[in-house]
Amino acid sequence: MRAYWVEPLGLLQGRAAAAAMAADLALPLSGGPSVFTMVRLIGALPGAPPPPEAPMALADVPDAWQDQVLALTRPPAGLLGGLPLPGALGRPLVMGIVNVTPDSFSDGGVHLDAGAAVAAGHAMLEAGADLLDIGGESTRPGAEPVPAEEERRRILPVVRELAKAAPVSVDTRHAATFAAALEAGAEILNDVTALRHDPGMARLAAEAECGVVLMHMLGTDPRSMQAGIRYDDVALDVAGFLAERVAAAEAAGIDRARIALDPGLGFGKRLAENLALTERLPLLAGLGCPVVYGASRKRFIGEITGVEQPADRVPGSVAAAIAAARRGAAVLRVHDVAATMQALRVLAACEAGAFDEAV
Ligand code: HH2
Numbered sequence: 114m115r116a117y118w119v120e121p122l123g124l125l126q127g128r129a130a131a132a133a134m135a136a137d138l139a140l141p142l143s144g145g146p147s148v149f150t151m152v153r154l155i156g157a158l159p160g161a162p163p164p165p166e167a168p169m170a171l172a173d174v175p176d177a178w179q180d181q182v183l184a185l186t187r188p189p190a191g192l193l194g195g196l197p198l199p200g201a202l203g204r205p206l207v208m209g210i211v212n213v214t215p216d217s218f219s220d221g222g223v224h225l226d227a228g229a230a231v232a233a234g235h236a237m238l239e240a241g242a243d244l245l246d247i248g249g250e251s252t253r254p255g256a257e258p259v260p261a262e263e264e265r266r267r268i269l270p271v272v273r274e275l276a277k278a279a280p281v282s283v284d285t286r287h288a289a290t291f292a293a294a295l296e297a298g299a300e301i302l303n304d305v306t307a308l309r310h311d312p313g314m315a316r317l318a319a320e321a322e323c324g325v326v327l328m329h330m331l332g333t334d335p336r337s338m339q340a341g342i343r344y345d346d347v348a349l350d351v352a353g354f355l356a357e358r359v360a361a362a363e364a365a366g367i368d369r370a371r372i373a374l375d376p377g378l379g380f381g382k383r384l385a386e387n388l389a390l391t392e393r394l395p396l397l398a399g400l401g402c403p404v405v406y407g408a409s410r411k412r413f414i415g416e417i418t419g420v421e422q423p424a425d426r427v428p429g430s431v432a433a434a435i436a437a438a439r440r441g442a443a444v445l446r447v448h449d450v451a452a453t454m455q456a457l458r459v460l461a462a463c464e465a466g467a468f469d470e471a472v
């Protein structure tokens with residue numbers, strides 16, 4: 114497990130970010146648009162004395178840590194094989210969720226029919242989605258596994274149609290499903306087990322040269338992931354896990370420029386862990402890969418607000434997405450594309466103090 118981290122703090126956006134950069138008080142987080150003005154040094158560099166524990170201004174960072182700080186500023190080598198990074202676009206990409214399942218926690222049964230799923234995907238693209246994530250197996254806490262054959266039956270016609278219109282990722286743990294999805298036009302693998310469930314998955318993804326989302330989850334089984342939750346420090350533990358999964362993916366031949374990382378909200382996390390991971394999202398910038406963030410309609414939004422029905426959690430979900438956007442997320446995985454796009458556009462205009470149609 115990695116023994117040292119630099120946590121970016123004091124983030125700014127828009128005109129405030131530009132002013133702090135001009136005054137040499139800030140550095141871009143993963144190439145921007147957010148910048149950071151302070152850091153917390155965590156752990157110990159090999160051969161160097163332990164750093165002060167308190168957050169410090171960038172000017173006070175000891176020489177031995179400068180390289181680690183610089184690593185936070187570089188844009189990742191790529192986003193899932195060719196999609197634009199937030200530094201270039203001025204906002205994160207929006208990934209619309211199309212669950213072709215009877216039992217997903219928030220939209221189960223809504224798009225079970227292929228025609229309805231395809232129509233939902235097109236509506237999300239109309240509303241501004243940059244890519245679509247298609248899944249045929251619910252991974253909500255306690256969900257029963259779906260045979261890979263049934264999963265394929267559900268998603269393939271949907272992938273085939275929607276891949277004609279937009280980049281499509283497939284939310285699956287099964288290599289056989291993903292192999293068929295690639296043939297149907299999918300370009301990105303979204304594996305909630307970070308290539309740990311199916312031994313054939315890493316090789317398949319390497320050979321396909323596709324984008325790969327590696328997500329943190331406790332264990333690999335949604336039936337048991339919420340049992341016995343324990344972390345030393347959830348943000349560092351999740352970052353350490355993701356660092357190991359990037360190394361494993363690279364060892365299997367997957368190019369780092371194709372990898373994105375996701376803290377996996379709700380996958381072996383309670384309210385406190387979900388909030389800590391959101392608030393400390395900038396820590397993941399040190400891993401050098403873009404970050405995917407998915408809070409949409411999840412239980413912790415209901416726990417904060419008292420809203421029972423997942424479909425009624427749109428405003429809370431948008432607030433979480435905006436919090437992640439300000440903390441450097443490159444992709445927001447959402448059910449409610451129109452609401453998220455509206456919020457991102459208004460956020461960009463308010464922070465710039467001006468309206469730029471391109472954002
Ligand atoms: N969350 C869910 C499923 N897949 N993939 C990534 N990368 N990140 C996530 O946060 C994530 C995910 C769970 O949400 P949903 O797809 O809406 O529900 P279900 O698993 O019940 O289909």
